Amino acid sequence: MRKNLLIAVWFTLLMTLLYGLIYPLAVTGLAQLMFPRRANGQLIEENGKVIGSRIIGQEFSGPGYFHSRPSAAGSGYDPLASGGSDLGPTNKTLIERVEAAVKKLRAENPTAPIPVDLVTTSASGLDPDISPAAAAFQAPRVARARGVSEEQVEALVRKHTQGRAFGFLGEPRVNVLELNLDLDRLYGGRPSGSPLQMGKNVARTAIPSGGAGVTAAREGTRSDSQSTVR
């Protein structure tokens, strides 16, 4: 018993060193060497500032942008509060929330069927994608707001539609952030209120921050997180 207790203590300490420190640090080193962009979250930069991650969804408003799915992460797409609504299928709150969303979407596109992903929250609250159906549903609105033809917008959607892996894994999807960035690039004119021109930033989290200034400076000097905006 005493012998085994002694072994237990030493074994715990040794394995904590091996598996708790050496292993994750080794993986970090290798990952940074082999896949630096992916290991750091596929950050997208514009004018030297990080404007988001390719695979973390953002909230978009205004008729000229494609909108992401509803999100239950904090007040919407807050990565510090990732998660779903956890509303059960018979919960009135869910049914009423969907009804309200349906009403709003009906007003903007009275004919097309409303794709289910546009009125439901994702599991992570950070879903970067919408279904091709949800993009097609929004295309007429975006085209109208931008003063371009629906065909042009649809062509852009097709360009950003990602198929299944190997033709059968997962589901086809459209990355909302990349699509919107491309819209801005091609058809210009970010609507007013771009933070790039704004002075005041609202700190929005309860978590003690690592310092936004420090982070931004670090990202600015990093070579592997250069813009993916083509």
Added chain:
Amino acid sequence: MTALGWFQILFYLFVIFLITKPVGIFLARVFEGEKTFLDSVLRPVEKLVYRLTGVDEKHEMRWTEYAIAMLLFSGVSMVLLYVLERLQRWMPFNPQKLPNVDPTLAFGTAASFTTNTNWQAYSGETTMSYLTQMAGLAYHNFVSAAVGIVLAIVVIRGIARRETEELGNFWVDMTRCLLWVLLPVCLVASLALVSQGVVQNLEPYTTAQLIVPHTEQVRGADGKITIEKVTEQVIPQGPVASQEAIKEFGTNGGGFFNANSSHPFENPTPLSNFLEMVLIFAIPSGLTYTLGRMSGSQRHGWAVWAAMAFLFFAGVTTTYWAEARGNPLLHGVDQQASAMQAGGNMEGKEVRFGVADSALFATITTDASCGAVNSMHDSDTPLGGLVPLVNIMLGEVVFGGVGAGLYGIVVFVILAVFIAGLMVGRTPEYLGKKIEAYDVKMAMLSILILTLTILGFSAVAAVEPFGTSSITNPGPHGLSQILYAYTSSAGNNGSAFAGLNANTPWYNVTTAVAQLLGRFFMIVPILAIAGNLARKKTIPESSGTFPVTGALFSTLLVSTIVIVGALTFFPALSLGPILEHLLMLAGKTF
């Protein structure tokens, strides 16, 4: 349901079938001390571990010493995790300056990770420092998985060896499991995950300037709601991939982030999703082959595998069907699958996975005692959520947790041959060992503990205000939430109907107790069975022996599992998900 959806499910099962034999052979070689291709690198490390920790490699343990060593090790590791959580504020690798974890949450989390449950009453991204994640949580992912695997090996040795007290050495088995099995696979898998976009760094969180600011309602300290403009998004970082690999491979399931494997940084693509699913079933499936190989009856191993595969397929079929049908209460919404969308019940699901991959993942994670989720089970349709719940209630023996699935199924095998023995009026035998009163008593004990824990705590929580006040989905779904919490805890699964507010003193303490009961009061009787079996003589097979191979045996095994599970939990299930399903069809909301 779509043809491609079915194809993904069948393809997955096929891949699992393919890896069963190689994994099984490798595991057998590692634990029988045979040569493997990794020996030249790992043997020196292994020897060094024994020298530093004072382990005598040649020493063989009786089942009691094995149990004591296992309990001591689990205890010491649990204390270390608690201390790490309580002191993380002053430790390195904490770029976000996260405060120390409060005592009941720290205790609950320590119990949860020690027991391979990984029930999480916290959000990783705002609670745990990088050091706690790496040296506390990921470390426990490794060792609690290893404990499960070596116990399964001991049970197999108990069946295979005869007239001996010797069952192996806990420390040697642990070391070989950690070095030969878990480390190499996790190194490769974590890098594969990074290649898909799982993050792996030690940087502070990134602040992104949103290109389109939006407004949000903020409730101030005085209760007033003000509208604020949001211009930033804080994106968490961290050593995620290294933890993600062992989280799945060790069937642990504790997410780095709150959203677990639905988070794009934990599971960014359908390919990473597939890899994670394969990692979950790899060892549990392989162990059935190891059982066959070490016990000398390969056909028995495959008969067990077939029973598991059948139950798996039945589960995934039900979930996929229920989720693909969608929610009939949502009017004016297109839930039909088409070329343009996956359709179905998309509340709590990610677009890249759709209903097929979500149903598949939900079934796998609850068949195994993993508990990682890529969709939110709380938002599943009643029958879609019933399957994960039932999977755990059956004891997670459908492939099951690493090791835990195998020793769990051995309990059911013992019951099955016992029942067969009663039917023909002969002493039951299992692979040449007589199954006697002591073995059956111990087997029943481990089953009853699980039942008693789940139903006992649920009953109290369902009637007392400290239990019901945490419910967030009214109506029958509320009972499902409570039932799922204790089922997941006692079954050491760790997934949740996550709406339930589990971070209260009542739930933190009772779920932790349920986890400890479900783990250790299951393990000790099973070790006792192993010890008792090893002591017995082997008797030759006769014409009166009920065969433990072939379709008849698999059918009997499936029936035993289903009947025991159904009889025990059917009343509770009918008041929860089944009632909710009927009310949903009647158009009732809560």
